[in-house]
Amino acid sequence: MSHRTTLAVRVIGVGAVVCLVATVWLGLWVTPPDQVQRNLVRLVYVHPPVAWVALYLAFGIACVSSVLWLWRRTRSAFFDRLAASSMEVGTVFTALTLVTGSIWGRPTWGVWWAWDARLTSTALLLVLQLGYLTLRRIPGDFDSRARRSSIAALVAAVDVPIVHFSVQWWRTLHQGATVLNANLSPTIHGSMAWTLLLGFVAFTLVFFWMLLVRYRVQVLSDALEGTELQGALEERWVEGDGLPAPGRLPDEGGTAGGALVGVSLSEKVQR
Amino acid sequence: MWRDTLAVAGKDLRIEMRSRVLLNQVVPFALLVLVLFAFALGPRSGPMVQASAGLFWVTLLFAAVLGVQRSSALETGEGTRDGLRMSGLDPAGVFLGKTAALCVQLVFLEVLLTAGVVLLYGAHIRSIGPLVVACLAGTAGLAAVGTIYGMLSSGLRVRETLLPFLLLPVVAPVVLAGTRAWQVALGTGVGGGAVPYLELLAIFAAVYLALGVVIYGPLLEAS
Secondary structure (H helix, E strand, C coil): CCHHHHHHHHHHHHHHHHHHHHHHHHHHHHHHCCCEEEHHHHHCCCHHHHHEEEEEHHHHHHHHHHHHHHHHHHCHHHHHHHHHHHHHHHHHHHHHHHHHHHHHHHHHCCCCCCCCCCHHHHHHHHHHHHHHHHHHHHHCHHHHHHHHHHHHHHHHHHHHHHHHHHHHHHHHCCCCCCCCCCCCCCCCCCCHHHHHHHHHHHHHHHHHHHHHHHHHHHHHHHHHHHHHHHHHHHHCCCCCCCCCCCCCCEEECCCHHHHHHHHHHHHHHHH | HHHHHHHHHHHHHHHHHCCCCHHHHHHHHHHHHHHHHHHHHHCHHHHHHHHHHHHHHHHHHHHHHHHHHHHHEEECCCCHHHHHHHHHCCCHHHHHHHHHHHHHHHHHHHHHHHHHHHHHCCCCCCCHHHHHHHHHHHHHHHHHCCCCCCCHHCCCHHHHHHHHHHHHHHHHHHHHHHHHHHHHCCCCCCCCCCCHHHHHEEEEEHHHHHHHHHHHHHHHHCC
């Protein structure tokens, strides 16, 4: 990771902490309670920003990166790692969306869980994301894993709007959009509106900080995997007689030693 | 492409005719699930009739998972996938052929399941149109997604457990819309027409058929 990138990660991290602290301070002490929901309204500074990150930002980046990986002209390891990192961080935010929504739903609707359109589609999105991550954890060579993951992300991306509309027709009791409604006329104002806006900025920064850190972990993990493979190959080359020198792969369909190397490779990959 | 479609569909159906896996294993499994649902709901016909639309689609989904596993297992034999890749067949044709074969098998299963729902649960079919259209559109969607995920998970050591985990959430709209359309057809719904749900099923099928045609090539390379 270059010095400039490290600096960017630090700046975004500091910005995220500052914005989060300011959101907490404004949300808990400065803004007034709501006329109807009283102090419960303070969850609005957390829940919609977390949902925005989970449902639009993280999932969007993961899907666009997957498409860019599948497209030959833009195919690069960067997009695969970005998609994987975004999906993983996004999964955390989707789970947080469900948890904060459930905490809000208990006193408002009287139940921890309701078969509401948005809740149901968000829960299904979480399962789709977990499926993507499970698929990604399955050992295999880089190219196959990237291809499988990209296709799974694409299938999920196509499914999410259909799921959303299907459950919306099924039933919905979730409140309508407060800020981005059909009339583009926010029904929230004053210090509450500014705190909500700051919440969006804070959680967006938190997401980007987590994304960059996770991306770095992914790069290191891939590098480690490559080093382990190279180590295993060298071990076999040293052990075997008449095998190619380190740095040279055995000929296709070659000696019994080639099969040994193959076994070692698959063992390492499966590990 | 269409010739390849027919060739692959014919191949899968011939294998099924000879092995009879659907007839000997999947159909008994589906009927058993219908009976088990009846045990869970109790002997009174009221709850069974009310739930029959949903139970039909859930049972179909479980059986479809087995059908998809069987369909993808046909291509996991030694060198089979390499043969498929090197055969020169259009990947879109392979996808459509496998989807078509799966569709035929699922439609056969649906006929038996419908008879099971009518006979075991005492459901009355009041309108045959939505029932048939929902089955055809829903089956096309199920088969398309199933074929995509079947190939995606084929060759993986954990494919038996991975496939349902990946497939079931994606086909949730099929269960939902199919159930609603069937409720209209059986007269057990809460009101409203079946048309929006039939449209949803048709859109689902069209979207995944188109997606499969586009991505089956890269998918074959990955597996």
